[in-house]
Amino acid sequence: MRRLIVVLLVVVFGFQSLAIAPTQAAMISTADIVAGDSSLASDRDRLNALIQREDVREEFRRQGVDPDEAAARVAALTDAEVADITARIDELPAGQNAIAVIVGAAVLVFLVLLLTDLLCLTSVFDFTRCAR
Numbered sequence: 001m002r003r004l005i006v007v008l009l010v011v012v013f014g015f016q017s018l019a020i021a022p023t024q025a026a027m028i029s030t031a032d033i034v035a036g037d038s039s040l041a042s043d044r045d046r047l048n049a050l051i052q053r054e055d056v057r058e059e060f061r062r063q064g065v066d067p068d069e070a071a072a073r074v075a076a077l078t079d080a081e082v083a084d085i086t087a088r089i090d091e092l093p094a095g096q097n098a099i100a101v102i103v104g105a106a107v108l109v110f111l112v113l114l115l116t117d118l119l120c121l122t123s124v125f126d127f128t129r130c131a132r
Contacts (some may be wrong), residue, residue, distance in 0.1 A: 043083055043086040044082050046086055047077075047082060047085060047089075048071070048074065048075075051067070051070060051071050052071070113125070118130070
């Protein structure tokens with residue numbers, strides 16, 4: 001029992017030492033701060049331009065959202081929220097619907113179950129044979 005506790009403590013303390021990241025401090029110049037403010041303003045302008053596009057406004061109407069209310073909500077976003085949204089806009093999928101997500105999830109679940117059947121961890125499908 002003592003050996004188990006010792007091993008557990010060694011493992012916990014070993015992993016704890018891995019989590020400590022070195023830090024570095026440096027002076028921030030005024031130019032860096034001003035550049036950050038201008039990039040935030042351009043992010044907010046980019047988001048406002050996106051909201052003002054006619055196809056986006058039409059989609060708002062189709063979804064039952066007043067475009068002017070959406071613009072007011074965008075204007076009320078905090079600086080951090082604006083930066084987060086504009087950072088994610090380019091990587092978000094365009095036009096992806098819920099059916100594609102559901103089909104993708106179902107295929108993923110099927111593949112995981114198939115793999116676990118082939119590795120003899122489960123017995124879900126009758127058409128698979130155990131690899132052993």
